[in-house]
Amino acid sequence: MLWSGWGDPAKAAPLPEPMVGLLRDLLSVRPADAPPAALPDVKAAAPRLPGEDLTALAAVVGDGNVRADTESRVRHTRGKSTPDLLRIRAGDTSDTPDAVVLPGSHDEVLAVLEACAARRIAVVPFGGGTSVVGGLAPEGVTAFIALDLRRMDRLVSLDEVSRTAVLQPGLRAPAAEALLNERGYTLGHFPQSYEWASIGGFAAARSSGQASAGYGRFDDMVVGLTAATPEGTLDLGRAPKSAAGPDLRQLVLGSEGAFGVITSVRVRVHPVPAAKEYEGWRFASFAEGTAALRRLAQDGPLPAVLRLSDEAETMVGLADPTAIGGPSVARRSDGGGRGLEDEGPSGAGCLAVLGFEGA
Known part of the structure; x- marks a missing residue:
């Protein structure tokens, strides 16, 4: 870095x-x-x-x-x-x-x-x-x-029956993904800091990534964790679940280290998808794009990746307003959530990036 x-x-x-x-x-x-x-x-x-x-x-x-x-x-x-x-x-x-x-x-x-x-x-x-x-x-x-925590960088275990993995906090995200991929699994967590961030940091920051629409935020993935404190060890989230009392995992997740140092996390993992399809959709306005993506969220299919940029971010992101909406590049919505092939170049509008993953 x-x-x-x-x-x-x-x-x-x-x-x-x-x-x-x-x-x-x-x-x-x-x-x-x-x-x-x-x-x-x-x-x-x-x-x-x-x-x-x-x-x-x-x-x-x-x-x-x-x-x-x-x-x-x-x-x-x-x-x-x-x-x-x-x-x-x-x-x-x-x-x-x-x-x-x-x-x-x-x-x-x-x-x-x-x-x-x-x-x-x-x-x-x-x-x-x-x-x-x-x-x-x-x-x-x-x-x-x-x-x-860089020395604590192991995939401790992988339970293929429950589809959970125990990871140490200093394991960097690309290394964690590579270790899981070798066994046919993925964590499905890809924030902007992916190349450098660590598993413990994901948990301590309640990290969200570009595929969180489909896989959930990192705190949604955490089944259990251990944390070290000056007074001893917190071992949270062990089965069986209980309806009694608060879920103390939520005290540590997102705490930025205030209540202890996370030393391992047990997270849900998923089979590596057999197919991935990514698309760019153009909408005439942010309101139109919001309405269409809300329809997707309500009725499906829900993509793994779902991001809508407003007009300013769209323009800055591409640094060329005329690049959005070309007939071979993007699709647009008719306002009712249905995708229509764009018939030709038009104004900048708003860009939505969608990624569908599955069999």
Whole structure:
């Protein structure tokens, strides 16, 4: 992951000229060379943890898994929201963790939390670093560590009868999908952060993805989970289900690590679909598109992927308003939810992307 932005720096590419023109015409933005600060030149405040604290943490996870060097700390600074990226590109390291700790098991996470609680060190769980809610920069703390879960990256088990899988939190989404695909299954979760995000992050953020119309949000997929806390282990969602009391899974799902560190999740999985069909539909207006997609949601068939962009997003997304609605590319609705082949190019309208999956 690029430390000062999104994606793989080896795959970086310039903005297409149509997009540059759109930014210039609509927002009066003029391209300017504004490279980020160079990582070797970035300075961070000295760690606030005394040597005995680092030694205590190393006793739990091993010397090589406690890192207090500047590069490791900067790479774990903040997330990937626009404010986060603007600050880090400018070289602002005011929220840099005092150390990065990499546990390898649930028991090690428990021991790290216990040690940090005793020493009043705040702990920020760190998965893929794709957070956009500001949760990686704690406020009002004296010192904190980033708890990087990348070593906990296994597919623990796959139950093909109940079609559930147990996954560790540091497993990145592409690796999880590849492991499941080898056995003929898919998780069906593909958010924009897919390439870098982790399974634990999906659960902690109640992640939603492009196929959530068909497969559900990530919290819908979670059958059970374990979480480590300074007071012990939470083991939630075990069968049989009970009608008595609240479902405590919902306390942890979406909690962004506030109530504990998720150390495994048991999720529903699905057979890899035999066929996939994706289409782009054009609607004259957002209201017309909403009416048609509502009809699909009510009466079916419900696609796995269902996204409707308004006029502005459609134009920006394609950077060419005339590209939507061509006779060989898109379909349009007659307002009653029925798809009609478009007879020729027309105005921008709104673009709907639909993906149907199945046998």
